[in-house]
Amino acid sequence: MRRRSNRVAVESSSVVAATRWLKLTVAYDGAAYAGWQWQPTEPTVQGVLQDAWRTITQEEPRLTASGRTDAGVHAEGQVVGVETASTIEPRRLLRGLNALLPDDVVIRAVDPAPAGFHATHDSLRKTYRYQLHTGPTPPLFDRRHVWHWRAGPLDAERMGQGGACFVGRHDFVSLESVGSERSSTVRTITDLTVTTRPVDGGERIDITVTGDGFLYNMVRTIAGTLVEVGRGSKPPEWVAEVLAARNRAKAGQTAPPQGLFLVRVEYS
Structure with a gap:
């Protein structure tokens, strides 16, 4: 899980009372991970994504994924929902997250989502x-x-x-x-x-x-x-x-x- 070398400056957001929902489209090579779901002693996709989000926004994220892929399983279009108070624009979040993530995990898109968006329950x-x-x-x-x-x-x-x-x-x-x-x-x-x-x-x-x-x-x-x-x-x-x-x-x-x-x- 080598880190990317093309770093960008990490921005901190001002936290306000209002929140918004975002939809992240995530691709990853699952070979090095013990699946999507966070585990205390094993590397997971959720774990590295939470670390990157925490660094940029200073928030403790609560992420919902469309599904919990198992160890060794890959994704081209995993969807992750997050509620955030950060005011960072989606394009800057996209750039910042990808700069911090390992090179086997890529955020392909950060898009606005409807209020209350849940990546698991809302999927068709x-x-x-x-x-x-x-x-x-x-x-x-x-x-x-x-x-x-x-x-x-x-x-x-x-x-x-x-x-x-x-x-x-x-x-x-x-x-x-x-x-x-x-x-x-x-x-x-x-x-x-x-x-x-x-x-x-x-x-x-x-x-x-x-x-x-x-x-x-x-x-x-x-x-x-x-x-x-x-x-x-x-x-x-x-x-x-x-x-x-x-x-x-x-x-x-x-x-x-x-x-x-x-x-x-x-x-x-």
Whole structure:
């Protein structure tokens, strides 16, 4: 987590009684972090962002994220909400935060948000992408950003056929890992695509999925389940059986974290 060398002057704001809400769009390489959520003894994305915010504004921030990405998971468009009394303009906050953050975390935008904005509760849809690399040779430069599948080729067309079974409103309890209690395990998937292209002597396969919400490790289990279809051990229609079983043991493995990206979060 090397610090950037292009420093800018850190500004302090005058604190007034009125507050405002801001929406930060954040990208990060999660390889060096124990996830999004702050931990007292481990480096986290929330932790480094809070440190930078505290330095610039002299405030103790209360940040809400659209989702708590796990250790090793990445983001291209994580959304973070913050209520602040700082009067620093968004463009100066953007510049100042990026000067203080490690070079594997970048604030892409600082925008005004409606009063009471909550990045988690106000989100309408999220899009995730899971990335695989097939082939005998490990991908050197993408090694922290893909699941390197060594056990033979994967049929992306069959994976897409199986993935179509996930689209719609279903009970996804078969794809939820233990560790997060939810009042309901019903979610709506509006789109799921499987694309492929040749790269580095093998193939890059991307599973992109959009929905109104996701259970703990749901996208990684979708990937692990579709790999079973792609390798030929299960037919595409087996995916519907997994959903109907309502039993985690019937689905595929939880894919490794490094292939997962939070791509974007949509709001009204």
